[in-house]
Amino acid sequence: MTTTPLLRATVTATALAVLLAGCGSDGDDQPVAGPAPLSSSAPEPSPTTPAPTSQPSTPSATGSEPAVPLACGNADLDVSAGPVSETDTTRQATVTFTNISPNACALVSFPGADLVTAAGGLLVHVARRPANSAPHLELQPREAARADVQASAVDTTTGQPCGRTGTLVVTAPNTTESHLLPVNLPICEATISAVG
Structure with missing residues (x-):
């Protein structure tokens, strides 16, 4: 007997639905209200606890804002x-x-920095100053x-x-664009x- 892919998919989906329906009940669940029975000798008792009027807010998996900001x-x-x-x-300059x-x-770790000649030639790569750890900063707009x-x-x-000074070129953490800044420092x- 040959089966078509559509028939196999339909059978598989039906079997999966039956399995999932059977897995949802563990015996401790409250009865779910359904259609009234055709014949009954006594009315069903009403639940003693009222149903919640609102559902607790939970973060949406498809929310518009991620839990952790992306890298700048x-x-x-x-x-x-x-x-x-x-x-x-x-000599010291602060880069913002x-x-x-x-x-x-988010910004993580160290910026890149070089001191260059007026023509843009590399004089020295600026070394990273030792630190206990690389910070992870989350920057809000502005x-x-x-x-x-x-x-x-x-x-x-x-x-x-x-003997020489150079012009400061900085690349922000996590980025690739270099910025030539109007700062001259000794090398x-x-x-x-x-x-x-």
Whole structure:
């Protein structure tokens, strides 16, 4: 006997429906109201507990907002930098990442940073400053996170003034677009913090 795919699918769906219907009752369930019996000697007693008037709210699996925001993308962030501050031989600039999208998004870990020549040639890759852990920040629309870039005005190997400066280029965490910022820092001992 040969069967068609439609017949097999129909038989399978029917068997599945029967199995699921049998699995739903464990004997402790309250009776479900159904049509009245044809003959009855006594009326059915009414339940002693009233039925709930509203259902508890539960998160929807198909809700419009995810439980955890997606990573911020290139178009979600405005990247800017403040002026360079000087403390002894340390030079520092704060980089700000502002969520300009209408949705929350997440930044995780360190931004990328380089110091480049006026022509855009790489002078030095800015090292990540040691941290206990990489933060996971959720930015609401218009919220900002910051990281700082520090460099030394003195070459620690020679004790002489650092010979070169470079223009700061930053890439936000989780993104690929580099931002040339109007910040010039010495290339000696340059480090960047995680976002915070």
